[in-house]
Amino acid sequence: MILLTGATGRVGSSAAKALSRAGVRFRALVRDPDKVAFDSDGVEVVQGDLNDPAIVEQALQGISRALIVMGNHPDQSQLERQFASLAADAGVSHLVKVSSMEAAPDATATLPKNHYDTEQYITELGVDWTFLRPNYYMQNMLMYAGAIARTNSFALPLGTAKTAMIDARDVGEVAAVVLTGEGHAGQAYRLTGPTMMDFHEVALRMGAVLERSVSYVAQSPEAFREVLGQFIQSAWQLDAVCELFAEIAAGSLEEQNSTTADLLGRPALDLESFTRQFAGAFQPAD
């Protein structure tokens, strides 16, 4: 039996849908069952928080493989490690962790450093592991949907840096492939979308789908921090995101490869299909 964490989030819900489509039975540990957006017929939904070891132990009964994915939070590393350790104790044989492309021994920014340290922790538990290290999620563009709808533009502190952004749904589908397949133990998969581009090109491509001109405004790190501070209350999170964007601006995500397509057996989803799928969010109000 497979256990998913994060199944109400972007990656986890996609993994859940892929498992359901394939007729694979699984269990999902969720904080709020009302947020479950996949067909939960035949799915065991366990309600609970990852910060509750007793619930985690209960959810892990009879599990052989588990997906670890959580939103970024000051307690993320501690909770992911606790989950991994309880999973190993419960006899889980294979852990699949969503990490990030910048996770590396020399990572200094908080989020990739935490991911790398958690990966290292997992490698010492004596269970099989697979790490998914994705590039920038296309879904991040939804944070700018209001600005694009109102002003046909969005601002980011990324200069002309490029990313090979990936649809988070593909990351979830890769997770489902790894959780149900063989030959993935000991792999750290660097997952990208199909195209490396800077954000001027992102704007151009999104505008072509939305049938209007969209532009990207390169913002200063200071202006980014000020705007973001209006939406993010946590100083930890604000610092972590600003650090990460400084690294992306310096080129940390300038990598494109065929791993996503190779694992999925089809091309990775492109920005055009993402924009079409979420077009409503980017359209101006009538």
Ligand SMILES: NC(=O)c1ccc[n+]([C@@H]2O[C@H](COP(=O)([O-])OP(=O)(O)OC[C@H]3O[C@@H](n4cnc5c(N)ncnc54)[C@H](OP(=O)(O)O)[C@@H]3O)[C@@H](O)[C@H]2O)c1
């Ligand atoms: N954004 C990017 O460009 C990017 C790129 C590479 C890697 N990543 C990594 O991707 C991960 C985030 O994936 P995502 O986008 O799928 O996340 P997401 O959409 O924010 O979803 C997070 C999930 O974690 C659950 N969760 C959070 N805290 C929990 C807790 N204490 N107990 C139980 N469940 C908890 C959430 O439940 P609720 O629904 O109840 O909140 C939700 O299901 C992060 O580790 C991030 O570093 C992101």
